[in-house]
Each structure stands twice: as structure tokens, then as C-alpha cells.
Amino acid sequence: MTLDILALTCDEVAETLHRRYGKGRYHATGLYQAVFRHGARGVSGTPAFMNSPALAKRLEHDVHFPACRIAAIQRQEVVKFALSLDDGARIESVIIPGPRRTTLCISTQVGCAWGCRFCATGAFGFVRDLSTAEIVHQVLAARFELGYPVDNIVFMGMGEPLANFDNVMQAIRVIGDQHGLDIAPSHVTISTAGHVDGILRLAEALPPNLRLAVSLNAANDELRDSLMPINRVWPLATLKKALAAFPLGRGGIIFIEYVLLAGINDTREHAQELYRFLEGLPVRVNVIAYNGTRSGPFEAPSADDVQRFCAWLAEKKLFVRRRTPRGQGILAACGQLGAALEGTRLS
Numbered sequence: 001m002t003l004d005i006l007a008l009t010c011d012e013v014a015e016t017l018h019r020r021y022g023k024g025r026y027h028a029t030g031l032y033q034a035v036f037r038h039g040a041r042g043v044s045g046t047p048a049f050m051n052s053p054a055l056a057k058r059l060e061h062d063v064h065f066p067a068c069r070i071a072a073i074q075r076q077e078v079v080k081f082a083l084s085l086d087d088g089a090r091i092e093s094v095i096i097p098g099p100r101r102t103t104l105c106i107s108t109q110v111g112c113a114w115g116c117r118f119c120a121t122g123a124f125g126f127v128r129d130l131s132t133a134e135i136v137h138q139v140l141a142a143r144f145e146l147g148y149p150v151d152n153i154v155f156m157g158m159g160e161p162l163a164n165f166d167n168v169m170q171a172i173r174v175i176g177d178q179h180g181l182d183i184a185p186s187h188v189t190i191s192t193a194g195h196v197d198g199i200l201r202l203a204e205a206l207p208p209n210l211r212l213a214v215s216l217n218a219a220n221d222e223l224r225d226s227l228m229p230i231n232r233v234w235p236l237a238t239l240k241k242a243l244a245a246f247p248l249g250r251g252g253i254i255f256i257e258y259v260l261l262a263g264i265n266d267t268r269e270h271a272q273e274l275y276r277f278l279e280g281l282p283v284r285v286n287v288i289a290y291n292g293t294r295s296g297p298f299e300a301p302s303a304d305d306v307q308r309f310c311a312w313l314a315e316k317k318l319f320v321r322r323r324t325p326r327g328q329g330i331l332a333a334c335g336q337l338g339a340a341l342e343g344t345r346l347s
Contacts, residue, residue, distance in 0.1 A: 080092055104139060110126075110127035284321065
């Protein structure tokens, strides 16, 4: 019976070791720290097992790691890496170095079912959910195989995180375990296209200080329907009701992501619609110029158009930030993940 360690917290490993092998916290902590703090792939050489060779031998056989390998790496301001999974599918993740923290943008699904028209992952289509271990493995790969001190996680890669709710929540628990990776929920952001059922579930299970981001991109139903099919399931009024009821700690905010598409959602009227939708909600707005792909159907706005749109929002006293794109040249910017993977997905 395998021990799927990347899908477990340290407490869960301790319980498993006690139940299966008659061992407990000491050995569990030793194993857990070897894997999550040092990148070990087993117990060989781990001090906690020096006097327990029989147990070490059993665990070498039983401890299971997902069959993920780094298949490609590209660097340009950011680092994008593709992981090949055990069924032949591939996903992409992006490391974003910064002056204060190193962020990892991780994927939660192979492809995505929701088909946002400005997103390459949506055009890729949906293949399957990632397991908890496959989600967590992206962090280990960034830290120990590529050597980046990741300390901030954004669930903004391939897939809709709240459509893979249980595996994502368990991954957050594993990533935050203080015996291992120790990335607190306050340094974790879940981004959703507006999956209201998932937002309501998240409100009930919310880890303290976890951050929520919503990809909005239009504030009238007709336009948002055309850009984001998820809006036909959960229209704007339903989404706003869920956001208004979402529990936030003192001073907590919701991040609103708005991808600006030239001639589509970038007028003063669109800015006014956005303000009216957000009125009464504790939000910060991130305006992101569209990052095109080889076959993308839209055009990017000019720098002046982006600045003008941000100014209209600022006039309404909204907290607005213009996001500077990074990694466009390697298809690693917002909305571009999956564009380089055509032909690698499962049939």
C-alpha cells in the first residue's frame, strides 16, 4: 500500500505511520522534513531512520511520488516550466522572482472546461483535474529542482481552481504545513473565473487570510457571456451576491482581475459598469493588458488606452493597479499558459 506523501499533511503522515507501522510523530516529522524541506525522494540518509533500518526499507518501497518530470524550461524575466505527467499530459507553471518574494503561479487542471475566449488554456480544452500531489509537486519542482525560494503561491495557472475544489484545498493545507513548505494561507491566492458554487464552498472552508481573486473582464452580462461562458451559469448578479457574502478578515479585500481587450471592454462606459458592479465590495482592481497568442482573437490595447481606463476607475475612488506583463515572449504571461502545449494533450 503506497504512502502518497505529497498529498498529506505531517499530522496525516504521523497517523498513517502509526496505523500501518506502529510508529508516530518522530519518524513522521523526520520523513516529512526530508521531503518538504530538503527535497528528498525517500528516507535514505534521514537521521530519524538511522536506528530503524527495517522501517526505512519499508518506507523506501511504500512512499510514492507522482511521476512528474520537468519537460521544458524557458526564461525571460520569469521562468516557465512544463511538467510531463504520468499519463503523458503536460501542464505549465511560472516562477515570478520579485524583490520581496518569489511567486509561483501553479496549475490545477490539465486544460480548462470554461473556454474564456481571451485565455489560451480555455482554447486548449479540458482533459482532467490534477491530483493534490501533482499540484504540490509544482512547488517542490520550483524550489528543489530549479532552486527558487518560492514563498508566495497564486492559483492562476491552467484550469479553474474551484472546479477542482477538494484537491486544491488539500494542496493548500499541505503547502502551508509548518513542518514542510510552510507557505501560509496569507501568501496564497486563489483566482476564479466566477465559479460561484466554489466561492460558496470556499467561504465555508476558508483558511485564515487566504486571498481571493476574481477574473471579471466585463460588468454587463451580454458582454461577459460572450467572453466568459461561465457567466451563463453564474451571471453577474449571482456572482456579486456571493462576493458580498464572502467572509474576509479585518481589512481583507477581494482582487478583481480585468483583462483589457482593445475595442471590446475598454471604454468609459465599460469602466462605469465596472464601478457600478463593484460598488459596496471591498476590492482592488488589477488592470491587465491582453496578452495575445499566436491564434488569439483579440488585440492588445495601447499603453495610453490602459492608462486612460485606469484613470477612469481612479476617478471613482476605486483602488486600481496597472499590472505590468512579464514573460510575454515565452507565452508565460496572464492568459497565455497552454498556448505552447498544443499537440501534447491527451486525446
